[in-house]
Amino acid sequence: MTIPQLNAERPLTDEAVIRVTGIQHSYHTARGPVPALENVDVSAGPKRFVSIVGPSGCGKSTLLMILAGLITPTAGDRYVAGAKVTGPQPDKVAVAFQDACLLPWRSALDNVAFPLELRKDPRAEREARGRELLEKVGLAGYADRYPRELSGGMRQRVAVARALIQRPAVLLMDEPFGALDEQTRMDMGEELLRLWDEIHNTVIFVTHNLAEAVYLSDEVIVMAARPGRVVERVLIDLPRPRPVEITETEKFLHLRNRLWRLIRSQE
Amino acid sequence: MSTVDEVRGRPVADVALPEPERDRSRRTLLGWRLAVVALLLVCWELVPRLMSAPSAFIVPLSASLRAGADQWSPIVGSLWPTLSAILVALVFAWLVGIVAGFVIGTSPRLRFLLLIFGALYAVPLVVVYPLISVWLGPGQVSKVLFASLYGVIPVLLTTASGVRSVDEGLRRSAQSMGASPRQLLTKVLIPAALPVVVSGLRLGGGLVLIAVIVCEMLASTSGGIGTLITAYRVQFNAGAVYFCILVVLAFALVMDQTLGAIERRVAGDAAKTTRTQPTPG
Ligand SMILES: Nc1ncnc2c1ncn2[C@@H]1O[C@H](COP(=O)(O)OP(=O)(O)O)[C@@H](O)[C@H]1O
Numbered sequence A: 001m002t003i004p005q006l007n008a009e010r011p012l013t014d015e016a017v018i019r020v021t022g023i024q025h026s027y028h029t030a031r032g033p034v035p036a037l038e039n040v041d042v043s044a045g046p047k048r049f050v051s052i053v054g055p056s057g058c059g060k061s062t063l064l065m066i067l068a069g070l071i072t073p074t075a076g077d078r079y080v081a082g083a084k085v086t087g088p089q090p091d092k093v094a095v096a097f098q099d100a101c102l103l104p105w106r107s108a109l110d111n112v113a114f115p116l117e118l119r120k121d122p123r124a125e126r127e128a129r130g131r132e133l134l135e136k137v138g139l140a141g142y143a144d145r146y147p148r149e150l151s152g153g154m155r156q157r158v159a160v161a162r163a164l165i166q167r168p169a170v171l172l173m174d175e176p177f178g179a180l181d182e183q184t185r186m187d188m189g190e191e192l193l194r195l196w197d198e199i200h201n202t203v204i205f206v207t208h209n210l211a212e213a214v215y216l217s218d219e220v221i222v223m224a225a226r227p228g229r230v231v232e233r234v235l236i237d238l239p240r241p242r243p244v245e246i247t248e249t250e251k252f253l254h255l256r257n258r259l260w261r262l263i264r265s266q267e
Numbered sequence B: 001m002s003t004v005d006e007v008r009g010r011p012v013a014d015v016a017l018p019e020p021e022r023d024r025s026r027r028t029l030l031g032w033r034l035a036v037v038a039l040l041l042v043c044w045e046l047v048p049r050l051m052s053a054p055s056a057f058i059v060p061l062s063a064s065l066r067a068g069a070d071q072w073s074p075i076v077g078s079l080w081p082t083l084s085a086i087l088v089a090l091v092f093a094w095l096v097g098i099v100a101g102f103v104i105g106t107s108p109r110l111r112f113l114l115l116i117f118g119a120l121y122a123v124p125l126v127v128v129y130p131l132i133s134v135w136l137g138p139g140q141v142s143k144v145l146f147a148s149l150y151g152v153i154p155v156l157l158t159t160a161s162g163v164r165s166v167d168e169g170l171r172r173s174a175q176s177m178g179a180s181p182r183q184l185l186t187k188v189l190i191p192a193a194l195p196v197v198v199s200g201l202r203l204g205g206g207l208v209l210i211a212v213i214v215c216e217m218l219a220s221t222s223g224g225i226g227t228l229i230t231a232y233r234v235q236f237n238a239g240a241v242y243f244c245i246l247v248v249l250a251f252a253l254v255m256d257q258t259l260g261a262i263e264r265r266v267a268g269d270a271a272k273t274t275r276t277q278p279t280p281g
């Protein structure tokens, strides 16, 4: 395993590209505050693939939205590339949600290029980069299709392409393949790794599928519910690149079972 | 470069009717409608003639048309006061309704206003017209104000509900991509809410027309088709009353068809591009 290298052009106060400390969050509802996270510290180094697993309701999505700057935590600090975060940072952090969240009245190409349009890049450049990204996710021939004309897996690829067009240092993904069937999910995981090999940024990937977490990640953060908290960080020291057959090795199964026991013991 | 050229997903079948078939079914529907209208007109002509005791207020179609021709110049002269009041009130009702609906729909702190407007919607607002006409006189200004007030409420309510029903995920993902509040409004919220907003415009349009005619009927000096209807009624000129009613119907029909066409178009575009949920499993 390689030791994470500091990026000389972008000096960091520490080696984490993204880091949150002492995060506490409660949702305010009509029936009073609902505690979602308690004293959570999470960080990810450059070019690391980190997954977050845990039972539903343990605050994974909340944590991801806090990392994305989409909700402000009740307490705690957030840093991206060493700088304190107060809101969304489209030039550094991109998000892909479980629901692809595509704009239904825009074609695949216009959806992928949307972040560049918000940035007011020139049209020709938006189109060129949009097509390039669509090609990268295997949808070169689908630029003019509308979201409803695409399958669930294709919509998710469009969402990933749209996130990558931001050239993010950190890519946050909230159960991006959660709504897909098992076969498509495996294919998408494989392709994600291939893409990531090229881009090699930091990924934080929320999932409830433990095999998926082991297959993709350098480390897995295990969370527990009530209150939402981190219980363990498990290092996944499987070699890369990872062919799909790796999921049948003893080491893989051992890691997966370890995660499973960790989650079971919290219930 | 590891590009993936094999696409494993498959396009979802489009279940919408093919274009020519839809056109044909629309033409059949139009044919039926015309047949019904023709039948009604024939009945209108025949039934009064066949009645044993002719009544002053039930006159055949031909007599109504003759009365209309006799009263041609006052009727033509009152078209513009009615039409202009409707058009101006429409603009006010739509503009104010859309803007206020968006503001209220997007701000949680103003949501309570929806309850108030919802309650107002149920109140027969006609009761305030006498007040307005006393304050502003019975002319165009009070007509427009009253009709705008009447039409603005459904526009506001539907716009607000349209905005509120925009998927939270769309909002969030646009924000994560760096959308400013203004971009969020123009590039996400407005297009997403558009089909619902347009249906509100149609409702508001109908109410504006009703309100203008009612104002005119209530105030004998306000001018317009409504005022003429009242005048002919007082003069027992039933044929002219019927003719004026036909004119109002024509107004309503043209307006509703126009708004309906716009609504279908917007809804059609939306249906063509509506996001369908990914099918799990
Ligand atoms: N908008 C919200 N309002 C109130 N409570 C919420 C809201 N979103 C999430 N919660 C609560 O916060 C907790 C964590 O939710 P979430 O982050 O969605 O968990 P996960 O993604 O792990 O399933 C849950 O108990 C959930 O009910």
Ligand SMILES: [Mg+2]
Pocket (backbone or CB within 6 Å): A060, A061, A062
């Ligand atoms: Mg979640």
